[in-house]
Amino acid sequence: MTETLTKTETRTELDLPWNVVVHNDPINLMSYVTLIFKKVFGYSTQKATEHMMEVHQKGRSILWSGARERAELYVQQLHAHLLLATLERE
């Protein structure tokens, strides 16, 4: 006698995270951009500087990834500090 085993797999698709992207603006001072990254994200000077240099050299940098609501809050804070920032779906 054969038994038929039925295996049920449940796959949960996680929501794709949202990226907070900062774009280059030739007017903003590099020191100012670094300061704002530290203030908004709590990054160390080194990490903030690395992101700032990526913005400067490549035109953009992904500063944070995660849930949409928090990403929107970060973009709003960056806009409040007059940085060019957008939300992008990963």
Added chain:
Amino acid sequence: MEIARLEDGAFSVTGLEEPLVDFLKAIIPSCDPGEHPGAHDRLYPSPQPHGATAEAAGEDWREYVQPELEHLFASAAAIVKGDLKDLRVGGVLTIPAQHVDAWLNTLNQARLVLAARFDITEEAMERPISTILSNEHEIALFQIHFYGFIQECLIRGE
């Protein structure tokens, strides 16, 4: 002109000659984007790159977020305006420690609006600073660099 950090964290600006006093007094008017669409868009950029969904997101942003940003920018500018109230040639400008964030924000507003209104390019920013200001474009470029110098002093002193 000299900018020095005091023991209590405030900044003292001395050596205020007439042209520099005029440029300091121009900070607040320079923050006003007026009807210039490029200047307005730079102060209130869209939160998403261009596209159909970006239009919808931009509308929500304009309705809910932009008023808050307008209030925040105006509040910062009001603090700076207060600090500049008694500014005079040969006098001393004091920036209290608790006003530094407002100064950084307002100076950046002015720099970005001037850059948008006068089409200041990255190339123009990289040219040596001219002290012979023969037209509005040259004056705006000098202001952007001058306000940037003040920002740099405030940031380094923090």
